[in-house]
Amino acid sequence: MITGSLVLIVLTGLLLGLTAGFVMHRSDYCVAGMFRDAFLFGRYGGLRILFLQVVVTMLLFELARQAGLLPLYPFPILAPPALVNLLGGMVFGLGMVLAGGCVFGTLYKMGAGSVVSAVAFLGLILGSGLYALIHPWWKELARATILAPERITLPQLLNLDPLLPLLFFWLPALFLLWRWGRQGLLRRPVSVAGYLQPWQAATILAVIGLASYLLVGMPMGVTTSFTKLAAMGAAVVAPEWVAGQSFFQAVSLDVLHPASGARLTGGPGPRPDLLFAIQLPLAVGVVLGSTLSAVMLREFAVYLRVPLRQLLSALAGGILMGLAARMVPACNVWHLMGGLPIMVMQSILFLLGIFPGTWLGVKLFRLLVR
Template sequence: MLFGFGMVLVGGCVVGTLYKMAVGRLPSLVAFAGLLAGSALYAEIHPWWTDLARRGHLASTVTLPQILGLPLLPLLAPLVVVAGFWLLRWARQGLLHQESYAEGHLQPWKAALLLALLSFASTLVIGMPMGVTTAYAKLAGMLENLIVPGHVANLAFFAAEPLNFIHPLWGLPLKGGPGPHLDGIALAQFPLIAGILCGAALSALRLGEWRFYARVPIKQCLWAFVGGTLMGFAARMAPACNVWHLMGGLPILAGQSLLFVAGLFPGAWLGSVVLRRYVIC
């Protein structure tokens, strides 16, 4: 809920913040600073939250099929059939193609297909879905380490190494965590962040639309920072962002991802209420 709330205030998710920042939007740059601040803030309450999460543990298994003791296919098949029916119906009605007069516009179904292929490639090459928020925590830890290195060294969050597995295809070990050092997380997520920034900037330059949007109301920037802080904080509580859960966990019906999506909608609704009343009023 916190993530959805913050996402609406920012006007984009953790990836949307990156590509909007890359084309010169000041609120997105402020939101990015908030994402780092929220990640650093979570590090302070990590032991408490971990204990609370352990108390609320629902099952020792990961996915809904494992929890129910059923194979994945019978649970996914009805969803695939319903989605396929509506896609076919929209295609016959011509609704998959949306008119746009913006240069460089990409049809939504093509964008969805490309994102699916990218997610598949990430899982195949790296061994896990795409994600960026642990790298945000890393950046926050690196910056904090420049100011108070002793404090960072004493925080359990930055000492943790939750990523530790052998790639099933390549047999290579991949280890890492949110600590302020280069590891497997840095290898997987820093290039993705750099690619999103460069791709967005190059696209805007090619279309002649890159410019720094500095004339933005202070109120909008302040709320963007609040939204970014909430997203960074919530992404560590979840513990992942919408990209990871929607494109990585939801297709295999992961319990965490199903709960994340369930909270995302009411959080986004609450964020829209605050946005209308206090931000764009």
């Protein structure tokens, strides 16, 4: 029986996704492009916008925490840092360049009619499911490379109240953003109808991230739902194989929410659960929000004549992103928009890994695709 609270969670995720997809399409907001352009063209405007989003999200999360609105802080799915987080970030950075978009970038571009992004999305699902093959030994590797047991955030490692290291970061960050703003480095010189400046999109996405944390109890994330879709598909054709994989039997979320008293449970297996109800509507909403924006601007178009090597690159990139999202675990949305703003150490390692991964992705893309 579907409860009213579950319906509310689904509708909330859908609404947040619709808004995010609409905003990202209107601003051409894609994390993959931000990192790729830095290495490919020496353009750092996108990374400045990402920096802005992280700083604004930091401020919003800390205000909510100080007000007592974040009882689950940090969120239980987050884990202590390990060297595998760095390696997973490298694989993810490589994958998103080959795919032509990050996870949300793939979704909103697919919503606007991109066949390349649709192929990358298929790769994301395949990679998420294929991770089950390496999960047993990867799990042991993660345990062997833990850097700070029982410490999730940098403030926890330093045994400090989160406000102190955040203030230490905010002061120079705000000065830097003020200076960039005075120099016009946070704006793009365009005057296209319906265009949303990236700094405006970053601010709106930060608010959406906070809304997700407040309303559904966790930051934005979608890739566990992709894993569940892969498991559901595999269960149709190979149910015994799915039943024999320890990864699909795992429970990654099982916690009692202090504020509501609700029990939050979920995992990567082929069973509808709370994680599925939270994440899938968000992903669907991003696609539909982008479609709505593209239709309103009369930009929705499906181009089928795409070079085969570009499609193969997108498929490979999607598979790598799907694998990496389980290796880290979680994708750029979760870590850069949810973990990094509260100084989660595995998110910091993930970010550090993205840079060499993106550099390698640019090299391979030039060699194999263009």
